[in-house]
Amino acid sequence: MHLSKKRTGGLTTNRSLSMYLLLIPGLIFILVFHYLPMYGAVIAFKDYNIFAGSDPINAIFESEWVGLKYWEQLWVQAEFRRAFCNTLVISLMKIVIGFPVPIVLALLINEIRLTGYKRIIQTVLYLPHFMSWAVVGALFLSILGTTGPINAWLQSLGFEGVKFFMNERVFPWVLLVSALWKESGWNTIVYLAAITGVSPELYEAATVDGATRMQKMYYVTLPSIASTIMMMLILRLGSIMAAGFDQVLVMYNPTVYSTGDIIDTYVYRIGLGQLNFSMGTAVGLFNSIVSFVLVISSNLFCRKMFGRSIW
Amino acid sequence: MKQKISYQERVFQTVNALVFLALGLTTLLPFVNLLAKSFSSESAVLAGRVGLWPEGFQLGTYQYVLTEPQFRQSFVNSILVTLCGTALAMVLTCMVAYPLSRGWLRGRRLLILLFVFVMLFNGGMVPTYLLINGMHMLNTYWALILPSAFSVYNMILLKNFFEELPESVEESARLDGAGNMTILLKIILPMSLPAIATIGLFYAVGYWNNYMGGVLYITDPQYKPLQQYLYELVTESQRIQEGMITGDYNMDRDSMNATPDAIRAATIMLSSVPIMLVYPFLQKYFVKGLVIGSVKG
Amino acid sequence: MRKMKRLMAMLLAGMLMMAGCSGESGESSLSSAGETQSSQVSQASGSSAESTEVNPADAPTLKWLSYYASFDPNSEYAAGLLEELTGYKVEYHLLPSENAEQRLSLEISSGNHYDVMKLTYTQYAMLAGQGALLPLNSYLDENPGIQANTDPKGWYTVTQQSGDILGVPEVGLVQLFNALGFRKDLFDQYGWELPNTVDEFYQLLVDIKTETGKIPLTGNQAIQPTVFSGFGLDTYAFEINDGKVQSYLRNPGVREYLTFMNKLYNEGLIDPDWPVNKGENVDQKMSTGDAVMTNMSWSSTPNWTRALQETVPEASFESILPLTDSNGVKHINPNSGTAIGSVMCIPKGAEENAPYVMDMIEKRLEKDVYWQFNAGTEGVHYNLEDGVPVPIQPKYAEDMTNGNYFQTSVNYFEHPITWMSRVAKDELLYDAWYDMNLKSLDYDYIYDPFFFSNFEEYEKYNASLSQKANDYFMQVIAGTESIDSYDSFLESWEQAGGLEYEAGAQEWYDSNPEIIELALASEPAYKSVFGK
Numbered sequence A: 001m002h003l004s005k006k007r008t009g010g011l012t013t014n015r016s017l018s019m020y021l022l023l024i025p026g027l028i029f030i031l032v033f034h035y036l037p038m039y040g041a042v043i044a045f046k047d048y049n050i051f052a053g054s055d056p057i058n059a060i061f062e063s064e065w066v067g068l069k070y071w072e073q074l075w076v077q078a079e080f081r082r083a084f085c086n087t088l089v090i091s092l093m094k095i096v097i098g099f100p101v102p103i104v105l106a107l108l109i110n111e112i113r114l115t116g117y118k119r120i121i122q123t124v125l126y127l128p129h130f131m132s133w134a135v136v137g138a139l140f141l142s143i144l145g146t147t148g149p150i151n152a153w154l155q156s157l158g159f160e161g162v163k164f165f166m167n168e169r170v171f172p173w174v175l176l177v178s179a180l181w182k183e184s185g186w187n188t189i190v191y192l193a194a195i196t197g198v199s200p201e202l203y204e205a206a207t208v209d210g211a212t213r214m215q216k217m218y219y220v221t222l223p224s225i226a227s228t229i230m231m232m233l234i235l236r237l238g239s240i241m242a243a244g245f246d247q248v249l250v251m252y253n254p255t256v257y258s259t260g261d262i263i264d265t266y267v268y269r270i271g272l273g274q275l276n277f278s279m280g281t282a283v284g285l286f287n288s289i290v291s292f293v294l295v296i297s298s299n300l301f302c303r304k305m306f307g308r309s310i311w
Numbered sequence B: 001m002k003q004k005i006s007y008q009e010r011v012f013q014t015v016n017a018l019v020f021l022a023l024g025l026t027t028l029l030p031f032v033n034l035l036a037k038s039f040s041s042e043s044a045v046l047a048g049r050v051g052l053w054p055e056g057f058q059l060g061t062y063q064y065v066l067t068e069p070q071f072r073q074s075f076v077n078s079i080l081v082t083l084c085g086t087a088l089a090m091v092l093t094c095m096v097a098y099p100l101s102r103g104w105l106r107g108r109r110l111l112i113l114l115f116v117f118v119m120l121f122n123g124g125m126v127p128t129y130l131l132i133n134g135m136h137m138l139n140t141y142w143a144l145i146l147p148s149a150f151s152v153y154n155m156i157l158l159k160n161f162f163e164e165l166p167e168s169v170e171e172s173a174r175l176d177g178a179g180n181m182t183i184l185l186k187i188i189l190p191m192s193l194p195a196i197a198t199i200g201l202f203y204a205v206g207y208w209n210n211y212m213g214g215v216l217y218i219t220d221p222q223y224k225p226l227q228q229y230l231y232e233l234v235t236e237s238q239r240i241q242e243g244m245i246t247g248d249y250n251m252d253r254d255s256m257n258a259t260p261d262a263i264r265a266a267t268i269m270l271s272s273v274p275i276m277l278v279y280p281f282l283q284k285y286f287v288k289g290l291v292i293g294s295v296k297g
Numbered sequence C: 001m002r003k004m005k006r007l008m009a010m011l012l013a014g015m016l017m018m019a020g021c022s023g024e025s026g027e028s029s030l031s032s033a034g035e036t037q038s039s040q041v042s043q044a045s046g047s048s049a050e051s052t053e054v055n056p057a058d059a060p061t062l063k064w065l066s067y068y069a070s071f072d073p074n075s076e077y078a079a080g081l082l083e084e085l086t087g088y089k090v091e092y093h094l095l096p097s098e099n100a101e102q103r104l105s106l107e108i109s110s111g112n113h114y115d116v117m118k119l120t121y122t123q124y125a126m127l128a129g130q131g132a133l134l135p136l137n138s139y140l141d142e143n144p145g146i147q148a149n150t151d152p153k154g155w156y157t158v159t160q161q162s163g164d165i166l167g168v169p170e171v172g173l174v175q176l177f178n179a180l181g182f183r184k185d186l187f188d189q190y191g192w193e194l195p196n197t198v199d200e201f202y203q204l205l206v207d208i209k210t211e212t213g214k215i216p217l218t219g220n221q222a223i224q225p226t227v228f229s230g231f232g233l234d235t236y237a238f239e240i241n242d243g244k245v246q247s248y249l250r251n252p253g254v255r256e257y258l259t260f261m262n263k264l265y266n267e268g269l270i271d272p273d274w275p276v277n278k279g280e281n282v283d284q285k286m287s288t289g290d291a292v293m294t295n296m297s298w299s300s301t302p303n304w305t306r307a308l309q310e311t312v313p314e315a316s317f318e319s320i321l322p323l324t325d326s327n328g329v330k331h332i333n334p335n336s337g338t339a340i341g342s343v344m345c346i347p348k349g350a351e352e353n354a355p356y357v358m359d360m361i362e363k364r365l366e367k368d369v370y371w372q373f374n375a376g377t378e379g380v381h382y383n384l385e386d387g388v389p390v391p392i393q394p395k396y397a398e399d400m401t402n403g404n405y406f407q408t409s410v411n412y413f414e415h416p417i418t419w420m421s422r423v424a425k426d427e428l429l430y431d432a433w434y435d436m437n438l439k440s441l442d443y444d445y446i447y448d449p450f451f452f453s454n455f456e457e458y459e460k461y462n463a464s465l466s467q468k469a470n471d472y473f474m475q476v477i478a479g480t481e482s483i484d485s486y487d488s489f490l491e492s493w494e495q496a497g498g499l500e501y502e503a504g505a506q507e508w509y510d511s512n513p514e515i516i517e518l519a520l521a522s523e524p525a526y527k528s529v530f531g532k
Helices: A002-006 A009-045 A056-062 A069-075 A078-096 A100-111 A115-125 A133-144 A149-156 A171-196 A200-208 A213-224 A226-237 A245-251 A254-260 A263-270 A277-306 B007-038 B042-046 B060-067 B069-101 B108-120 B125-134 B141-148 B152-164 B167-175 B180-191 B193-209 B212-217 B226-246 B261-276 B278-286 B290-296 C002-008 C011-032 C035-046 C077-086 C100-109 C121-129 C137-142 C152-158 C184-190 C198-212 C225-230 C253-266 C279-288 C301-309 C351-365 C367-374 C395-400 C415-424 C427-440 C456-478 C483-511 C513-520
Strands: C062-066 C090-094 C116-119 C168-171 C178-183 C215-217 C238-241 C244-247 C291-297 C317-320 C340-345 C382-385 C388-391
Touching: A009 A056, A009 A277, A009 B069, A009 B108, A009 B125, A009 B180, A056 B125, A056 C100, A069 A078, A069 A277, A078 A171, A078 A226, A078 A254, A078 A263, A100 A115, A100 A171, A100 A213, A100 B007, A115 A171, A115 B007, A115 B278, A133 A149, A133 A171, A133 A245, A171 A213, A171 A226, A171 A245, A171 A254, A171 B007, A171 B152, A171 B193, A171 B278, A200 A213, A213 A226, A213 B007, A226 A277, A226 B152, A245 A263, A254 C456, A263 A277, A263 C456, A277 B108, A277 B125, B007 B261, B042 B261, B042 C279, B042 C301, B060 B069, B060 B261, B069 B108, B069 B141, B069 B152, B069 B180, B069 B193, B069 B226, B069 B261, B108 B152, B125 B141, B125 B212, B125 C100, B141 B193, B141 B212, B152 B193, B167 B180, B180 B193, B193 B226, B193 B261, B193 B278, B212 B226, B226 B261, B226 C279, B261 B278, C062 C351, C077 C090, C077 C351, C077 C367, C077 C395, C100 C121, C116 C121, C116 C351, C121 C152, C121 C340, C121 C456, C137 C351, C152 C168, C152 C340, C152 C513, C178 C184, C178 C225, C178 C427, C184 C198, C198 C215, C198 C225, C198 C253, C198 C291, C225 C253, C238 C483, C244 C483, C253 C456, C253 C483, C279 C291, C279 C301, C291 C301, C291 C317, C301 C317, C301 C427, C317 C427, C351 C367, C367 C415, C388 C395, C388 C415, C415 C427, C456 C483, C483 C513
Parallel strands: C062 C090, C062 C116, C215 C291
Antiparallel strands: C116 C340, C168 C340, C178 C291, C178 C317, C238 C244, C382 C388
């Protein structure tokens, strides 16, 4: 920063000016498509009836203020508090266990020497990303059902069968494993792209020092993609409240509500048949605040600790 | 790199290859099963007798799906929207990511925060709908393209890639009198092909899989995107299937139009294969050494 | 199809008789109902051939919005046909399957223009409650054919307290769609008896389990209707006891039912995957022969039979009626789904084209037109065999599959006959339909007293409260919850809106007892056809 300031003032301004010009289309875009519609968030504090005014915007003004009514309504429900905890638990499982998986996969894929084989593996691993949860849910049910192959195998070994979809302790793991299976391959793409950016000179230097491939992976590749990993982690924390609505809705059932019901599915159930824009907005706003706090603080943490961050 | 491969490394290579073979099979087999179903007779699919090879082979399912007017129309819509949308989104994203990747830009942090904020907060469905409605874009391709023509998430990824590039090349170009645009087009972009390919893939897949755009902004079936068509086809048949067992549905309205499972399988195949073909095509940009090589050359 | 021949000789005569009877009873009951309604309906049925002054040639293209469909109505055979037959050009728009109500309210509240809407009853009720719909009373007077050709009872569901009629309702046929399906071939082979009581049913499950090792009963519903009946329960939301309306949840039979189902589950007599099953899993278990019985719709029978016959050539399905309760009653509940299939309505602000819209609705209900887009053209899409339209394939499937989407209501007189083309298209389908409906006619059907009801609290709470009860039932059946918690469940159900829900039903009942009587006096649509 200091270095650039020491340069001639004219060059700096010129250089910056054209940079700001480049930003204009993007800024206009978020202004129009994101900031402008944000007035809509006030309906989280109103008893919004879309037909209350001459048009939906006018209806926002016409609707009555209710303050934090929707949050209070939710928090007094024990079922909601349980869903809140489940959301955090499932999300944290998916982050703590699920986040490193694509990194490890990317590092190992990178070690495959046969180029053709490597390409095929990459393509095959990301196939499940294109299946909807409806299809994936049915697949896991057929494998893990009481009459499925896994239970048949367990029973043939003399164990008792496991009701994967009806056991409240096992069910979160079913969610985790199916999510890993579906998305891990796809999530390697960013890391594989980052690995291609590692300078070959670093590898050559390591080779000269007599490093094995494993050592190169650990001492060269991993540090080189560290900033990408950090950035992905901060972004991932931003979606902590999204524990997987589509997935849970397809896979859960009333017997595993105690550990499988998340905020989104709970709000979906109580909102069935009711046209309540305000409730949805209130929950969305709550999720946004939680995510925002996490992203801001993790970014600050990374900047202080490692000197690198998103901003 | 012509050193002798040690025994240890050979073991590692073999084990590694085998592990991925196993992993690859777990993700490939379900797809093969879906493919086999799409070529199988309805009875075989219903009874769950289809494994990895079609039972009662027939092509009628594909013939049916491919002549279905709504499928064809939606297919064309999604291709059009994906191509135009990805192109537009890439231009916008590069224009934002490049300035924000330069550490010396004044107000950079504030600007990034301005973008990150909209990644986490939104005004909800009502105002966005009103905006699109106010711009007279309901029931147009624009409604499917514009709202997702810029993703902050992708921009941050791209910005991160740009930050990783060695600064020396850029500095020397600058000393030669190159401006920002020249540097972006002639140096940064060619050096970031893997990143561009990645982000391009994310946008393309995002557009292809976009289903909410149709739900929120389209009522004219002529503009219905493929994913919405597919989702509704699957929902409809599940609802009818469910209703047949619980009795909780109006038979008269649905008149037994449950979509056979084989048709669903064929539709899923046809809708996912085009976008899956994009990745192998992009893989040639993922070759190591390309980054430096392109600059040197 | 042999059965069909035998049966259908009487069809036309029977149909006319039935239509005559129902029309009469409908009218007489109506005169005792609200004044506004009775005057309109009797007026309408008096003059069905009156011509109106609107000319389709002057009409602009009419913009039609409806609930979702996976096909494009604009490219359907019926769309072109109807344009030719009625003279009205219609442009069809569709709501999405997800977020449909939100989307609809956005479209209408922001003033987007549609000339006519075909909505689900829930969607209609939402707009009606907001005063967003145009009263149709005067138009109905102008187009008397609409009321003359439709079920008079259905109109109660779209009439406001003010007397405003806000929509044209579509009432489905009263018939049995579901019953307990069983493997006839296995029953014959092992000599099992058809069960009548809960005890006999239990013994049957034990026998099936011990003798075959198969799953005796599969399914996925919290309320298994066959068993439910054995405990004196109907699958309806409300019961009336001495003028007091209460939820079925207060019937002590529910506890007994849940205890019984839990016992079956624990003893492995019903599918261990019961809470997890989706429709496709049940389908598969029946098609592979892994399970012996399930609640079956006659429309799923042909697929199961064909799939099974590839490995078990003699396989076939028949149906068992609901179990008899301790009072000797079988609770046969027809049409347990939504009473009203759909409602045609016009948003406020679309007055200009409303005369054309109503004329279009009326024209589509005319006998000839109705036949053409529901059954097709004789000799091309169907042949009349003893009065029944028997489809000519593949032409019928190509053109007529989605024909019912274009209905503006159900033609009360023609629908029972045109509709038969849908079951007559497949012999197995026809036999299953015939078997189920013929057997059931030996007993009195029990109708939903609130079949034609229309009150706000129902629309507001029904979906979420049903879900809540369903969830709890499933937990008790699978043993996650104990039946001892029933009282606390009921309490939380009351707090989640259950009390308002019941109060709303009570209030509606108190002010409309005659509509309840009318609903309870319904008749099976095909009673006369079956010669009962």
